[in-house]
Amino acid sequence: MMDANNLASASELARRNGLSFPNESPEYRQARDELLAEEIELRRHIERVAKQRRALPPGGEVTKEYRFQGPDGEVPLLDLFTGKSTLVIYNYMYGPQRERPCPMCTSMLSALDGEVPDICQQIALAVVARSPIERLLAFKKERGWHHMPLYSDMSDEFSRDYHAIGPDGSDDAAYNVFTIKDGVIRHFWNPEMGPATADPGQDPRGAPDLMPLWTVLDTTPEGRPPTWYPKLNYDTPR
Template identity: 85%
Template sequence: MMDQNNLVSARELARRNAVTFPNESSEYRKARDELLAEEIELRRHIERVAEQRRALPPGGQVSKDYRFRGADGEVTLRDLFGEKPTLVIYNYMYGPQREQPCPMCTSMLSALDGEIPDIRQQVAFAVVARSPIERLLAFKKERGWHHLPLYSDMTEEFSRDYHAIGADGSDDAAYNVFTIKDGVVRHFWNPEMGPVTADPGQDPRGAPDFMPLWTVLDTTPEGRPPAWYPKLSYDGMW
């Protein structure tokens, strides 16, 4: 755990940084160093939150025998762990009532596809949706995904229990982490952020925000467009 008492102040670290860029003004450097100090504090806060998350007591035991259908047939929730003690499941908004999947989910999963081989070195990972597996695999091929492990929630019970179905029966995205120890599967963490926890003028978002798209745009002068969202395709192209 990080020892807060022995940390050099963020302002002092920013002062030591000594990075400059061609033709910048003193006004820019002063403002940038002030921002750098805030960014250092943000990094430290992110780590404090991650430490607090890792220290959570055991979550609720999973007592139901959830079953899914993947490319190779039926599997249980326990099967999805493989040899790993931790399992991450992302619920993809692509239920049978949808003509097309959620563009936001698709954008995030497209970014994650290339990371899956690295992620699965450390934890098990699965993407679950309510559409039949044949439909999910067809879209995977169409989209050009290579690594995302897709599964159909055949009974929708898992999706309902772990907050991936809205009160009106519509799809909700969900991210859940599970652990298995001594044969016991438990829920570990869900972001739990939504409309109720959103700040004024902002879309509901988690912390951390899992969308690489927003992370990149947050570093630009324009920031996140207030009324723009990704699409499945642009001008007829992916």
């Protein structure tokens, strides 16, 4: 990686960019170049944060024998690594108390489904929920997911230990990264962002934000709607 001290300034890179679009005004181009410089700085900050994340010391060792129910039967946490050294587990808000799964989780997982074969070239991925596996597989078929690796947390123990159950016993979404080295499984990273870390007027969300929906809407003049959230189904035209 290039030394940050040797990088050209973001403003200089924006100046070098040289792009323009039909009929844009000088005012637009000036404002766009200023924004581009900020976007370059954001890209660099994202990389600095990712580098700092990769440099974390070893996390807490996983000492419990967590077990999950998969499509082919019961499996221990170790088997979810599928021979990889890193495992991502996403806790899906579809517990037995829910008539239907969380629309926000479903939106994110629907976007992720097509990426699963690519992701699993590098790491292992599992999506865990507290409903019985039969219920999870039925919704997978209904939703048209092809690749989503679904597992049931049979005892709720994993979900409770890794912050996927709220204080009132309700579902919470959770994203946890685990590593294995020399047979020892350790926790690596969780976003750790929630209501306590939210800025005024914003929904609690992590950085990076895992939702492709919001990434796209962030590029538009309207931005993220302050009171709108995705649904499982839409009865009216978009």
